[in-house]
Amino acid sequence: MSSPPLIRGYEVVIGLETHAQLSTASKIFSGASTAFGAAPNTQACPVDLALPGSLPVMNRGAVERAIRFGLAVGAKVAPQSIFARKNYFYPDLPKGYQISQYETPVVQGGTLSFFVGDTEKTVHLTRAHLEEDAGKSLHEGLQTPGCSGIDLNRAGTPLLEIVTEPDMRSAAEAVEYAKTLHGLVVWLGICDGNMQEGSFRCDANVSVRRPGAPYGTRREIKNLNSFRFLQAAIEAETQWQIDEIEDGRSIHQATVLFDPDAHGGRGATRAMRSKEDAHDYRYFPDPDLPPLVIAPEWVAAVKAAMPELPRAMAARFVADDGLPPYDAAMVAQSLAFARYYEAARDACRQPKLVANWLMGEFSKRLNAESREIADAPVAPATLAALIARIQDGTVSNNAARQVFDALWGGAGQVAEGADSAARVDAVIEAKGLKQMNDSGALEKIVDAVIAANAKSVEEYRAGKDKAFNALVGQVMKASQGKANPAQAGELLRARLSKAP
Helix, strand or coil, rough: CCCCCCCCCCCEEEEEEEEEEECEEEECCEEEEECCCCCCCCCCCCHCCCCCCCCCCCHHHHHHHHHHHHHHHEEECCCCCCCCEEECCCCHHHHHHEHHHHHHHHCCEEEEEECCCCCCEEEEEEEEEEEECCCCEEEECCCCCCCCCCEEECCHHHHEEEEECHHHEHHHHHHHHHHHHHHHHHCCCCCCCCCCCCCEEEEEEEEEEECCCCCCCCCCEEEEHHHHHHHHHHHHHHHHHHHHHHHHCCCCEEEEEEEECCCHHHCCCEEECCCHHHHCCEEECCCCCCCECHHHHHHHHHHHHCCCCHHHHHHHHHHHHCCCHHHHHHHHCCHHHHHHHHHHHHHHHCCCHHHHHHHHHHHHHHHHHCHHHHHHHCCCHHHHHHHHHHCCCCCHHHHHHHHHHHHHHCCCCCCCCCCHHHHHHHHHHHHCCCCCCCHHHHHHHHHHHHHCHHHHHHHHHHCCHHHHHHHHHHHHHCCCCCCCCCHHHHHHHHHHHCCC
């Protein structure tokens, strides 16, 4: 196992706390809607507003989603867990406390594995507990300048807070963990994963230390709602802590916010408040909620209804399709991605080539356009048809990328009812990208190149391999890129093997 990367001689230690909004139609302790985008304070009922006499009632769907997550990460699903009151005072917390779980969470332990580059990393989970969200303070766009408003639509929204051990040693590891966790909760159907709407957000606990030293003092970066900000915030906080230590100052435990616009767009963290510990919240069991009892039969029923998990699917792709473990994990990063791979693979029977295209050109396009794979303009059958044309020698790899670009842009529209191969062939024909496979025509080009490049021919025969590559390049140039490189190489070697 490789040593953790060091930054200016320091090791960074990272743990994440992730809030995943559960995909229930109603709130965790009331029947109010969780739909996003409603007018302020139109989805808050007496329970959410903490009106006198209102009592919380547990949402069974939220519990079922927590069980699903626990099973997916190999955790213990507690047969009995306790809800507690976490006391703190914010304007958007009507009760003056948050109902959460503390001493006995519903999900205990578990692991999550992912790749950083081609190295597999496993992070241990401490817990995942159910809790309610708070409301939201509004400071901009109000009719009365200089005032703040409170929107309680989010108050009571069901959350699963997923807490890791301090197992990560770089911002890159933290980002890959978060991406893998995001993919898993969406895969399981327990969270829609919409980071812009706050459905999936991370808090990062960051500290630094000299290698082998005890853990340093951590600071918690709150409410990071993009993977880019997560990485930038950890990197900025790490540099700040090292600077403080190197200047002889101590790190004090605190809750901080990340400002992405600070320092010319490099970003910086700034302290929000001193960090609270558990005793500051004065946890005690909520007297209005009995212990949450989960029968073994319920867990078994949830397990029976679980979809194939990403790790199991990746293992299947390794065993059945011969994919390398890294490729298999990347293809199984989301259910939609995996289904696309399977459809294209089944259509062309070239699993490795399909995986290469999905991880390469395809992902590059999706990322550049912030597009989901379900919205991709190139269907699995069309990608499979393009790969088939590479395999049968109709187009070269370079020409195939040009065809793919055209297909992505909407080219190759053919008559209604025509198949994907017809669309691909239409683009190849329109762009004149068909590879030259006529051996007679190619032989003439090869002979002409040999005749015109006597020096390269002499160098090749003297044992210089680079000269051969130069001759192949000349053949490709003379054929305007349409020669089959493999065929051109074979013909060249055959011609050059003959005595001059």
